[in-house]
Amino acid sequence: MNIVVAVTGGIAAYKSVHLVRLLIKAGHEVTVVPTEDALRFVGLPTWEAISRRPVTTSVHEDVAQVRHVALGQAAELVIVAPATANTIAKMAAGLADDLLGTTLLATTAPVVIAPAMHTEMWRHPATQANVATLRERGVAILGPDEGELTGGDSGPGRMLEPEQIMAEALALIGPTPAGSGDNEDLDGLRVVVSAGGTREPLDPVRFLGNRSSGRQGVALALAAADRGAEVELVAAHIDGAVLADAERHPGIRIEHAGTAAELGEAMRRASEDAAVIVMAAAVADYRPADVSDRKLTKESGPLESIELVQNEDIVAHLAARRHPGQVVVAFAAETPDDRDELLERARRKRERKGVDLLVVNEVGWDRGFESGENAVHIIGDGGAVVARASGSKRSVADDIWDVIADVLD
Numbered sequence: 001m002n003i004v005v006a007v008t009g010g011i012a013a014y015k016s017v018h019l020v021r022l023l024i025k026a027g028h029e030v031t032v033v034p035t036e037d038a039l040r041f042v043g044l045p046t047w048e049a050i051s052r053r054p055v056t057t058s059v060h061e062d063v064a065q066v067r068h069v070a071l072g073q074a075a076e077l078v079i080v081a082p083a084t085a086n087t088i089a090k091m092a093a094g095l096a097d098d099l100l101g102t103t104l105l106a107t108t109a110p111v112v113i114a115p116a117m118h119t120e121m122w123r124h125p126a127t128q129a130n131v132a133t134l135r136e137r138g139v140a141i142l143g144p145d146e147g148e149l150t151g152g153d154s155g156p157g158r159m160l161e162p163e164q165i166m167a168e169a170l171a172l173i174g175p176t177p178a179g180s181g182d183n184e185d186l187d188g189l190r191v192v193v194s195a196g197g198t199r200e201p202l203d204p205v206r207f208l209g210n211r212s213s214g215r216q217g218v219a220l221a222l223a224a225a226d227r228g229a230e231v232e233l234v235a236a237h238i239d240g241a242v243l244a245d246a247e248r249h250p251g252i253r254i255e256h257a258g259t260a261a262e263l264g265e266a267m268r269r270a271s272e273d274a275a276v277i278v279m280a281a282a283v284a285d286y287r288p289a290d291v292s293d294r295k296l297t298k299e300s301g302p303l304e305s306i307e308l309v310q311n312e313d314i315v316a317h318l319a320a321r322r323h324p325g326q327v328v329v330a331f332a333a334e335t336p337d338d339r340d341e342l343l344e345r346a347r348r349k350r351e352r353k354g355v356d357l358l359v360v361n362e363v364g365w366d367r368g369f370e371s372g373e374n375a376v377h378i379i380g381d382g383g384a385v386v387a388r389a390s391g392s393k394r395s396v397a398d399d400i401w402d403v404i405a406d407v408l409d
Contacts, residue, residue, distance in 0.1 A: 004075040004107075006100050007047070009037025012082035012159040014115040017042060018392060019081055019162035019318035020050050025398075026166070031071060033057075034102050035087070054084030057099055071099070072106030080104075081167050085127050091139070092130035112140045119155030142168050145241075161252055163219070163394030167226065185405045187228030192270040193221045194281035196236030198260045202306065203292040212282035216331075218246050218375055219397040226252035232270045236263055236281050243407045260284050260311040271326075273317055276404055278329045279315040280359075287311055289368060294319045303309040319354040328409050329400075330355040331364040347383035356407055358382070359400060362394055378403050 003023055007016045013034075023030050032047040032055050039057065047055040072078070079099075080087065087100070091113075096102045104111065113134070121127060122144060131141055143160040160168075192384040195217020199207040214235065222245055231252045235243060245254045255270065258265035258284045271277045286308035296303060317330045333347050336342040345359035360374045374396045380386035380403075391398035 002074055002076045003028050003030050004029055004078045005032050006080040007034040007038040008084045008087040009035055010082040010084045010116045013038050013041040014156050015162055016081050017050055019165055022166050024163055034377055035100055039078040068330055069106035072103040075107050075109045077109050078107055078111045081114035081165055084119045085117045090129045092133040110173050113157050114142045114165050115144045116159035117157050119157045122157045151215045184228040186219050186224055189275045190230045191224050191276040192274045193217055193278045194231045194234045195239040198236045198284045200259055200284045200287035201291050201298045205295045210268035212283045214242050216393045217280035218242055220280055221246050221252055223397040225249050251312040262316040263399050264312055276327045277318055280331045316353040328355045329357045332360045346379045350379050
């Protein structure tokens, strides 16, 4: 598919580099049209290198090919990411004082914008009026998301992640024609993915849990579904915003679980006829031996200790009872002193659990959990590191599925 990615002058422009990479990796032809201000954030050589095409902001270059309208005429989809308040205002007014403006006026293709700006700018009546005008004209508005913004502010105005922009933009134009280059190597396979963190109750109010956001597991489910798989996602406690894309995806069915025991039972049911089991959930190793029916209070006396009992090793159980040809993948989050110790722990864990692949990452107070980024090593037969992956959790998910697909072959 011929896609124009328009990049405007906001700090979120750095994310659009990954968006272009994802689109190209999926087999699309991408032309980047930046504004002059966008080049202050990400330079022209970067856009040309990542898109493998010449890039300009000027309507006065390649005049013989009428480039200022030809780009829009040839486009099958236009994505504006980030879309600043200024660009949204210019689009609403129909201004065409640069290559982006003429491209937008010349195209009849679907146009998608991903706003990115500070909360006050997004909420301003002028911006909201401009967005309403664009919606009336058929422009799709993706986001903005709510979260941390430049300068430490927080609120609506954060650009959606590249993976979400790509998925939603492509979904708007329907199925991609056969032969487009999209990866459907999991077409027809049934896979089960667990995600999120389990919670073991102490009483009706409190629980033992962990910091897992479920982002990596959800990304794995989305990546598999986008590659043609029929996915069952067993979701432990995951924030609604993280789970939203999976809930909307037609190729994903979601079953919720709370405790380790509930997740284990759900995984056993779901894995009966699955080709691949991916155990990405962060499962509590222990649970309280006794659970109070009433809230524990100071009035009932000091709580000097909590007796814990060990939970079942779910992935080891699934691996031990897997049927011939079924691939089982485990995850491990470690806090090692160095990379050698990380890999050694991963090798021992893979052997102990009896899985085909083990994906290990280093975690800490400021890495791994609750982050949009990840860095993993994938351990295969004989303890070999068969792959390494880093970047957004969606790109890591795609790399993990590349390895799984090789094992399936």
